[in-house]
Amino acid sequence: MDVLFLTHRDCALHDMGEGHPESPDRLRAIWRALDREEFAALHRDTPGEATREQLERVHPPDYVEAILRIRPPEGEMVPLDGDTLMNAHSARAALLAAGAAVQAVDEVCAGRVRRAFCATRPPGHHAERRRPMGFCLFANAVVAARHAQAAHGVERVAICDFDVHHGNGSQDVVQDDPSILFLSSHQMPLYPGTGAAEETGCGNVVNAPLRPGADGAAFRAAWENTLLPALRAFAPGLVVISAGFDAHARDPLAQLRLTEADFAWVTEALCAAADDGCGGRVVSLLEGGYDLHALAASAAAHVRALLRA
Structure with missing residues (x-):
């Protein structure tokens, strides 16, 4: 099975300060984990930057401009909220992260590979249409979905998010937007305070909140009984995964009890659904995961x- 691995060294230049959990070391841990003979079959490449047009399918032009013009001098940082900051390299890193999502869609939709994993940062799933937050600047998964629709004629896209937040x-x-399905399992209560089962959008949002302390059995049940049936019923032309690994039992920012085996299981389940409904087309984007050992092992299990x- 052909799998594309996209990453860029410049994404490690985005740095929000000593002790910040969303650190450059997250990427370095994944790079080391995937630099093994067992992953020799990966097609490896570096992404280019997303264009304004690609970003503006998701965010208003004034928002995109406001983020991209924040380029403080080397050694300085600009805070956007209590835990999201930008340094001299953050804007470029955000363009590369969104650009990786776009390139992954291009390669998968063109049939050159069947699946792709993008190890980039900053992550994206907390970035709202007009607001950066939660370490995120641009909504990369939605950038991928809208690009698939605009550039490749994919009518329906599913975003499947198993990050703990x-x-x-x-x-x-x-x-x-009824053409995009959003599915999420996550701990609740927990940051950012959204994600109740009653939040259903226009019928295109399915949330499966999990209580603190929930283990792999509860996680798998949420996907088997609620989220995967919704995915299959939607019949997307592309599956985009928001792959956060912070539901791992070792993660310091939450209290779910997943293991690497659970991330492998959900990945295989999502791929099986894609095989049945959209020719196996899957694009996976890194989101959270803040214990470096658990992140590396979980990302390796995912790939x-x-x-x-």
């Missing part, structure tokens, strides 16, 4: 599953 940004952007599914 609810993807409020993705939901905010697509909740009135292993993409390769064998």
Whole structure:
């Protein structure tokens, strides 16, 4: 199975300060984990930057301009909220992260690969249409979905989010768009405070909140009983995964109890649904995961599953 791995060294130049959980070391941990013989079959490439047009399918032009003009001098940072900051390299890193999502869609939709994993940062699923938050600047998963529609004629796209935090940004952007399905499992209560089961958008949002302390069995039940049936019923032409690994039991920012085996299981389940409904087309984008050991092991399990599914 052909799988594309997209990453860029410049994404590690985005740095929000010593001790910040969303650190450049997250990428370095994944790079080390995937630099092994077992991953030799990956097609590896570096993405280019997203264009204004691609970003403005998701965010208003004034928002895009406001983010991209924040380029402080080397060594300085500009805070956007209590936990989201930009340094001299953040704007370019955000363009590369969104650009990786676009390139992954191009390669998958053109049939050159069947699946893709983008290890980039900053992440994207908390970025709302007009507001950066939660370490995120642009809603990368929605950028991918809208690009698939605009450039490749994909009518329906599903965004499947298993990050421990609810993807409020993705939901905010697509909740009135019936051509994009948003599915999410996440801990609740937890930041950002959204993601109740009653939040259904225009019928295109399905949230499956999990209580603190929930384990892999509860996680798998949420996907098997609620989220995967909704995915299959929607019959998308492309599956986009918001792959956050912070539901792992070792993660310091939440209290779910997942293991690498659970991430492999959900990856295989999503790939199986894609195989049945859209020719196996899957684009996966890195979101959270803040224990470096757990992140590396979980990302490796995820990519292993993409390769064998």
